[in-house]
Amino acid sequence: MFAIAAANGGQYPALFAFGDSILDTGNNNNLATITKCNFPPYGRDFVGGTPTGRFCDGKVPSDLIAGSLGIKETLPAYLDLNLRNEDIPTGVSFASGGTGNDILTAQLQGVLSLPAQLKNFQEYIGRLKALVGEERANNIISNSLYLLSSGNNDIAITYANSPLRKVIPFPQYASQLVSWASDFLKQLYGAGARNVWVLSTLPLGCLPGGRTAAGGPLRFCADFVNGQAQLFNSQLSSAVTSLQSTLSGSNLQFIDVYDALLNIINNPLSSGFANVASGCCGTGLFEIGATCNLAVGSCPYPASFVFWDAGHPTQRAYQLIVSSILHQNTTRLSK
Known part of the structure; x- marks a missing residue:
């Protein structure tokens, strides 16, 4: 991943993340929602073993991509009460675990919808201009890299249960x-964003919670749920390509996270994983949600698990996923 940082050559002055728990670094901590994870054993492998509100044992993709591109080691949450002014020019995460493209998804869980995240971004722009001046702020906004992860909760939670x-x-x-996602991307473009990586969903039928809910008594990967994710991803990829051709000066790219994770699930031993079906701190056998079952314990060996809880990969799995997608897309570091 260090080669990727060198290839970036400082091209992206900042990183911004929008969407769901794949990229959330703690924005849900002070919301009136049960979709949060600012408590142990979350964060046990993060710097200082601190539960920061990341849905993982350690870093999430927004952190790992920022580090790999040489921007900074971790991406703070915009709503972090301890956010420092010096962190603002190099980017923040606006993502909110549990959200989706469908506003109903955010409403059901009491988290930040994509429009709410965009509003926070517009507030951020004003704050950035006050800190560094309008000219430098505009340069940061137009030249930075933006990440969007959405659709996971719409399919796995809202469509499955509402x-x-x-x-x-x-x-x-x-x-x-996809239409809602496209509208959001157009609005993000209107706010000044030009370089956007749009992440696919995970293989939702293979998540521990997905296996429990729809994988039968043997908890196989739920093929029909994966099929729904694939259909959405295919349509999203086409929409991103279309937007790229119509939004002047944009550099929108579809990033395939689905296959990157599915390859690990289907070939765990080659990556050194021992368990692909259960969460390290949540067995996946009883809990359908994403939070850890504290009764299970603190999980002494997260690196041997593909999944940390019933809905999210471990830091080590994320490291492999990010390494895979960055190396597949090195040419995208050149505009």
Whole structure:
């Protein structure tokens, strides 16, 4: 990953993250929601063993990408009460665990919708201009890298459980999700963003919670749930390509996280993993949600697990995923 940082050559002055728990670094901590993780054993492998609100034992992709591109080692949450002024020019995360493209997804969990995250970004721009001046702020906004991860919770939670959405055929719902994502990307572009990486969903049927909910008594990967994710991802990829061709000066890229994680799940021994079906701090056998089951314990060997809890990979799995997608997309570091 250090080669990627060298290739960046300081091209991206900052990194900004939007979307869900894949990129959230603690924005949910002070929200009135149960979708939060600012308590042990979360963060046990983070700097100082601190539970920061990252849905992981350690760093999440927003941190790892920032570090790999030589921007900074961790990406702070914009709503972190301890956010320092010196951290602002190099980027923050606006992502909120549990959110999605569908506003109902955020409402069901009491977290920040994408429009709410965009509003925080606009507030951030004003704060940045006050700190560094309008000219430098505009340069940072237009030349930085933006990440978006959304769709996971819309499919796995809202569509799977909400009667308001279940009446809609999934292909139609997927198209609506992509339309909402496209609208958000246009608004982000309107706010000045030009370089955006749009992440696919995870293979949702292979998450521990997905296996428990839909994988049968043997907890196989739920193929129909993975099929829903694949359909959404295919439509999202096409939409990103279309937007790239229509938004002047933009550099929008679709990033395939689905296959990167599925390859690890299907070939765990080659990556040194011993368990692909259960979360390290949450067995996946009983809990459907994403939070750790504290009764399970603190999990002494997270590096041997692909998943940390019922819905999120471990730091080590994320490291491999980020390494894979960055090396597959090194050419995208040149505009």
